[in-house]
Amino acid sequence: METITLVLILLFAVVVSGVVSRMLPWAIPRPLVQIAFGAVIGLIANWRVTLDPDIFFLLLLPPLLFLDGWRIPPEGLFRDGKTILELALGLVVFTVVGMGLFIHWMIPAMPLAVAFALAAVVSPTDPIAVSAIARRVPIPSRMMHILEGESLLNDASGLVCLRFAIAAALTGTFSIHDAALSFLWMAFGGIAVGAGLTWAVGRIKAWLSRRLGEDSGSQILISLLIPFGAYLIAEHLHCSGILAAVAAGLTMGFVEGSGKAMAVTRIRRATFWDVIQFTANGIVFVLLGEQLPMILSQASETVRLTGHHGPFWLALYVVAINLGLAGLRFLWVWLSFRLTQFGGGERGAGPNWRIVAAMSFAGVRGAITLAGVLTLPLAMGDGSPFPARELAIFLAMGVIVTSLVVASICLPWLLNGLEMPPEPSRQAEEDAARIRAAQAAITEIEKVQHDLAEGRSDADLYVAAAARIMEAYRQRIENRQGNVEANALGRHSEQVERDLRLAALKAERTQIFRMVRKRELGSDLARKLIREIDLLEARYAG
Structure with a gap:
């Protein structure tokens, strides 16, 4: 009963935080509001959420990564594929090595393998947090596609690096040869499992639908089970469950490209996944806030692990890590854009500094960082506590909160009036x-x-x-x-007609509800009519 109550409280906090974030007059990102609500829950409640890393990883990451892969535009991946790969793979390795050495130098009490693990979990970015920050200053579409593609791939590469770092911390040994072979097996095996499972499920589902008809509920449930199935199968084969979930999402986009599903299935499924995304991300940030009071209460003991006495050293470490991440990202983005001639500068000139700065500040850490750091083992193989685990969690949480705050201040300013490199018009x-x-x-x-x-x-x-x-x-x-002027006039005419249709549909719906209240129309028939009107309104409003 206590577990059920806890889940309901977390869901309620997610709902309330969403309402509050829309009511605030300032552009405060929703994740920060959710963290604040979680902190309030952690302060006033007499219970604490004990997070099992494996369960936390399994329940939250596969659907989020699957959905990212499913919804990302493939043409954006292919168009800016070189830039995305440079950011998602090269930048991750650059960040893990550079920040791992820097953290170990700055905090000698943290073993090198643990420092690399911390660097690995703070390397992935979170596009959901970026979207929340920039909701009042929209990110240019091409920049957002690059950020989405980077996040989609660096989630997997960062977490694979994390696994290697944890293994090195537990065993005390690290072999580049074994790591390379293991990486290849994990990467290609995970991709094969995710793509193969999704393709097979799609074929079976299509065969059953042709012979038995399509059931929307079953189709939606199957789409939910695919990422979990891909993750579990890949992990059982000692492949990367993260890459399996990503590959399953990308393959799902191609499988569903046939358009064989019924319209009502696609509408319901899109709504269902919107709820899953909102809920999973919200729970992650609320849990982050709920854990903060407990982590802060152990700050004095955590400080002693570093060899210092004042708690301000923890804040200094968080600031230093954020500055290090920002510096490495700025340098890598500048080099990447210069090599790909992306960034608005003339050929031979440096990239536009505002675009580079915006891409750098857009490297916000969020759900993946929290999920990754919580998977650090509780104990070593001999039963002794995992070294500096609490310190790593505190620093990762500090990085998440600080990056959100800094990006919420700097990113809107940088994006205001920012012009991306010209793109061909898609109107034609x-x-x-x-x-x-x-x-x-x-x-x-x-x-x-x-x-x-x-x-x-x-x-x-x-x-x-x-x-x-x-x-x-x-x-x-x-x-x-016709010509451009005629096309513009025709589109304006369509807009006028769309506005009139929307007004008419709202009037229809109001009248039907009025008839229901006066008992002039039955509820079943009213529900059918309202659904037809809602679908038409969604069509014209979209």
């Missing part, structure tokens, strides 16, 4: 796609109308209905063809 691509879709619809209507009306006495009804529908499609084609 959208117009061409809409025209070809409308032409296909007209062709199909003519065919179906002819088949349905043939030999019927009321064929005129089919002809008239088809003419009305085809006229709407022809109007759409006319609005998207």
